[in-house]
Amino acid sequence: MTIRNLNSLFKPASVALIGASRRDRSVGKVVARNLFNAGFDGPIMPVNPRERSIEGVLAYPSVADLPLTPELAVIATPPATVPGLIAELGARGTKAAVVITAGFAEMGEDGKRLQQAVLDAARPHLLRIIGPNCLGIMVPGQGLNASFCHVPPLKGDIALVAQSGAVVTSIVDWATPRGIGFSHLISLGSKADVDFGDMLDYLAQDGSVRAILLYVEAITSARKFMSAARTAARAKPVIVIKAGRSEEGSRAASSHTGALAGADAVYDAAFRRAGMLRVGELDELFAAVETLATGVQIGGDRLAIVTNGGGVGVLATDTLIAGGGKLAQLAPETLAALDKVLPPTWSHGNPVDIIGDADGKRYADAMKIVMADKNIDGVLVLNCPTAVADGRDAAQALADIARDQNNRTGGGRRLPVLASWLGEQQAAPSRRLLDQARIPHYQTPNQAVRAFLHLVQYRRNQELLMEMPASVPEQFDVDMAAVRPVIDGALADGRGWLSEYEAKEVLRAYGIPCVQTVIAATPAEAERAAKRLGGRTALKILSPDITHKSDLGGVSLNLLPSQVWAEAEAMLERIRSALPDARIEGFTVQEMAHRPGAQELILGMVDDALFGPVILFGAGGVAVEVLDDKALALAPLNLNLAREAMARTRVYKLLQGYRHLAAADLDAVALAMTKVSQLIIDFPEIAELDINPLYADEAGVLALDARIRVKPLTEQALKRLAIRAYPKKLEHTVTLRSGREFLIRPIRPEDEPAIHDMVAATSVEDMRLRFFAPMRRLSHQMAARLTQIDYDREMALVAIPLDIIDPDKPGPIFGVVRITADPDNERAEYAVLVRSDMKGKGLGSRLMKEILAYAESRGIHEVFGEVLRENAGMLGLCRDLGFTLHDSAEDHGIVEVSYRFAKKA
Numbered sequence: 001m002t003i004r005n006l007n008s009l010f011k012p013a014s015v016a017l018i019g020a021s022r023r024d025r026s027v028g029k030v031v032a033r034n035l036f037n038a039g040f041d042g043p044i045m046p047v048n049p050r051e052r053s054i055e056g057v058l059a060y061p062s063v064a065d066l067p068l069t070p071e072l073a074v075i076a077t078p079p080a081t082v083p084g085l086i087a088e089l090g091a092r093g094t095k096a097a098v099v100i101t102a103g104f105a106e107m108g109e110d111g112k113r114l115q116q117a118v119l120d121a122a123r124p125h126l127l128r129i130i131g132p133n134c135l136g137i138m139v140p141g142q143g144l145n146a147s148f149c150h151v152p153p154l155k156g157d158i159a160l161v162a163q164s165g166a167v168v169t170s171i172v173d174w175a176t177p178r179g180i181g182f183s184h185l186i187s188l189g190s191k192a193d194v195d196f197g198d199m200l201d202y203l204a205q206d207g208s209v210r211a212i213l214l215y216v217e218a219i220t221s222a223r224k225f226m227s228a229a230r231t232a233a234r235a236k237p238v239i240v241i242k243a244g245r246s247e248e249g250s251r252a253a254s255s256h257t258g259a260l261a262g263a264d265a266v267y268d269a270a271f272r273r274a275g276m277l278r279v280g281e282l283d284e285l286f287a288a289v290e291t292l293a294t295g296v297q298i299g300g301d302r303l304a305i306v307t308n309g310g311g312v313g314v315l316a317t318d319t320l321i322a323g324g325g326k327l328a329q330l331a332p333e334t335l336a337a338l339d340k341v342l343p344p345t346w347s348h349g350n351p352v353d354i355i356g357d358a359d360g361k362r363y364a365d366a367m368k369i370v371m372a373d374k375n376i377d378g379v380l381v382l383n384c385p386t387a388v389a390d391g392r393d394a395a396q397a398l399a400d401i402a403r404d405q406n407n408r409t410g411g412g413r414r415l416p417v418l419a420s421w422l423g424e425q426q427a428a429p430s431r432r433l434l435d436q437a438r439i440p441h442y443q444t445p446n447q448a449v450r451a452f453l454h455l456v457q458y459r460r461n462q463e464l465l466m467e468m469p470a471s472v473p474e475q476f477d478v479d480m481a482a483v484r485p486v487i488d489g490a491l492a493d494g495r496g497w498l499s500e501y502e503a504k505e506v507l508r509a510y511g512i513p514c515v516q517t518v519i520a521a522t523p524a525e526a527e528r529a530a531k532r533l534g535g536r537t538a539l540k541i542l543s544p545d546i547t548h549k550s551d552l553g554g555v556s557l558n559l560l561p562s563q564v565w566a567e568a569e570a571m572l573e574r575i576r577s578a579l580p581d582a583r584i585e586g587f588t589v590q591e592m593a594h595r596p597g598a599q600e601l602i603l604g605m606v607d608d609a610l611f612g613p614v615i616l617f618g619a620g621g622v623a624v625e626v627l628d629d630k631a632l633a634l635a636p637l638n639l640n641l642a643r644e645a646m647a648r649t650r651v652y653k654l655l656q657g658y659r660h661l662a663a664a665d666l667d668a669v670a671l672a673m674t675k676v677s678q679l680i681i682d683f684p685e686i687a688e689l690d691i692n693p694l695y696a697d698e699a700g701v702l703a704l705d706a707r708i709r710v711k712p713l714t715e716q717a718l719k720r721l722a723i724r725a726y727p728k729k730l731e732h733t734v735t736l737r738s739g740r741e742f743l744i745r746p747i748r749p750e751d752e753p754a755i756h757d758m759v760a761a762t763s764v765e766d767m768r769l770r771f772f773a774p775m776r777r778l779s780h781q782m783a784a785r786l787t788q789i790d791y792d793r794e795m796a797l798v799a800i801p802l803d804i805i806d807p808d809k810p811g812p813i814f815g816v817v818r819i820t821a822d823p824d825n826e827r828a829e830y831a832v833l834v835r836s837d838m839k840g841k842g843l844g845s846r847l848m849k850e851i852l853a854y855a856e857s858r859g860i861h862e863v864f865g866e867v868l869r870e871n872a873g874m875l876g877l878c879r880d881l882g883f884t885l886h887d888s889a890e891d892h893g894i895v896e897v898s899y900r901f902a903k904k905a
Helices: 006-010 027-036 079-092 109-125 165-178 196-204 222-235 256-260 263-273 282-292 310-322 332-341 360-371 391-407 428-436 445-465 480-492 500-509 523-533 561-578 639-646 651-655 666-682 749-760 764-771 780-787 843-857 872-881
Strands: 015-018 044-047 072-075 096-099 128-130 136-139 144-147 154-162 181-187 211-216 238-242 302-307 378-383 417-421 517-520 537-542 555-559 586-591 599-608 612-619 630-634 686-697 700-703 706-710 732-735 741-746 794-801 815-821 827-834 862-868 884-887 894-900
Touching: 006 096, 006 128, 006 136, 006 196, 015 027, 015 144, 027 044, 027 144, 072 079, 079 096, 079 109, 109 128, 154 165, 154 196, 165 181, 165 211, 165 282, 196 211, 196 222, 211 282, 222 238, 222 263, 222 445, 238 263, 238 282, 263 445, 263 630, 282 445, 302 310, 302 360, 310 378, 310 445, 332 360, 360 378, 360 391, 378 391, 378 445, 391 417, 391 428, 417 428, 417 445, 445 639, 480 500, 480 666, 480 706, 500 517, 500 537, 500 706, 517 523, 523 537, 523 561, 523 586, 537 561, 555 561, 561 586, 599 651, 599 666, 612 639, 612 666, 630 639, 639 666, 666 686, 666 700, 741 843, 749 780, 749 815, 764 827, 794 843, 815 843, 827 843, 843 862, 843 872, 862 872, 872 884, 872 894
Parallel strands: 015 044, 015 072, 072 096, 096 128, 154 181, 154 211, 211 238, 302 378, 378 417, 827 862
Antiparallel strands: 136 144, 136 181, 517 586, 537 555, 537 586, 599 612, 599 686, 612 630, 686 700, 686 706, 732 741, 741 794, 794 815, 815 827, 862 894, 884 894
């Protein structure tokens, strides 16, 4: 249900506390105390049949006796009473409830049935529930503390959402003495109704929230979570701690990919793709908020360090390199300029050690020179206490420089500036100066470096957030017709695994090169096959019961044709001895791939129970689990996403070439990853895929061995993608009344240049009517936002004329129409724009009909929009299509239009 009625949870006009108590050390007493003493401006009505008053306020015997309907109910009564209370409250009109009571799903099957009874009671009334088994909620800005937290939180602009109530109380206890305040503190408990996706949707739209912190133990409804997270992360920093880095969700895997793709690694891939930043500790959580909230955009990972102590500069450098950052190489002119203002004994490099007696002026001189260097992406300023220089003087100099940078107008770049003033007593006044200048600062250099790396990782994740893979990539053709009978045949035979030969046939159909492979039923046939292939060959056992052939002696390499018969006989003996019940169908004989210097990679896919298909890339070979060099990425992929995943592995450096070895064809590797992504999207029956090894060198890629596991198709498999792929089925052609044909298809990220061209061909006046402001062009950020959409919540259809379509690039685009649905999929706002030279030719009308038909197919109830009163053409079109029109109550110059779909019987 997402955000429906969540305002009643966090901005209620009235509250009832059911289970309020005066009994010492009871939850009902603590919640009552917190509710009545937080400053809530509205009636609070305690319910307890045995008490006359609670906290000096008249108590009521039952919900029926309440003098008015509470908008929010807080329930702390025995579990068996909760379903009836929810039904009674819903019937009265209560819109939300916080169920603090424990004893539901966490107690086993009986508890699960009781929890379902609570949801069944709430559903007819659209009553929203936080919990059960939760600490409660706190909204300091509303004076609302419906929790049994032991410390009242400070008011602020950070929202915290956690499953664990103990984590919430610990964070409040940690944050309060540090002066950290919150806009919301929400303990989700069992997440029976409201979950992380709902909260991200709600908090993304709340202007009082500057940043969102999540403490996650487990996610439910992955697609909703990913859509909500991607929406929220576009608007404000979202920082997450995920409990349980161990392999609590490890599976008994049949492939290397399954063994390597542990639960925590999949969560990590999901958070990265959603544009969020994952941190490991509480202090990192709040440090990351302060760093990201500066709003400074970082351009890369090159850090310059300015310090008055060489040792701490070296320690900071070690942390930087270990974390994947880079120490900036200062330009020669920078070094020359520093020579003029620093003592002769300065370090003459980065870190810039300006010597222990550095005063504020020396700090300022060095900082101004370093910050002008185009080779750096951020500056870390360190200060060690000394008896010959005042740290406050240095802090003031830094504050002045940061202030000048922030106040700068024009095209000057703003660099992230971070600081660490070491020590305690002597550093305190300096830290206050840095606070006043809003310079992020940290207790230790290591913490400061990690903060810089947070900025780097956050930037990378934001780039991933804006990537939306398109339809079948232009770079390759697929032969789906060749794959279908292979998969259907295996399923008809009751086989879960394709044979190696079948797996390679599937890969070939998607353009992934494989070594030539021949099936042989007997040792004699194997020898004849080896002679036909010529040269040395590889012999492998063919059995539906054996997945890891080499473990059982089922693989022999570098055989001459004359050796194959005898080795096949010996292999049969080894297999029969090790696994006597295994079904043996024969052998595969393969040409030996002679690729000196090729890197052995692994490329695979595993169907995660929560997030769906996950692509794995890394170092391959027989020691793949020992090497454990891997990167995971959620499907669907495009080339950019594939390259980003590759770059997160150690083997990537080897692929770039070293010593006498040439660089591998990185584009071919990335393309192979996108091909695997497309394959598992096109065939949801594929549950697991493993290419190991995949050779990669300057000539391209070659699959030597492959495994593919299939399962019968289910409704769940059809919806398994956590990020909805490009909906190719919406592509179709239309003919306007003029006879001109257009391709109508969903917008794609690569359409950005065509959108810019379309805007250039549209008059400023038409742009003003569309965007309510005159503009001649779109910024890159705005165009990216319009073309990189979440297909699960938005849709934009473009019109491309078939008579001038360019096969080498997307477009040209003559018109675009879009809807953006609310998270409840109830209402959607539309917008439409056609090129000025296409006005009056029926394209706008056709696009509107297309998007209305799509909205109806999605189950949306209403499409609405705002139209400038002077836009007579659009208002006339809306009337013709059946929209209702009425004047805006807030702006006389705007007409609000709405189209409601007829309810289906």
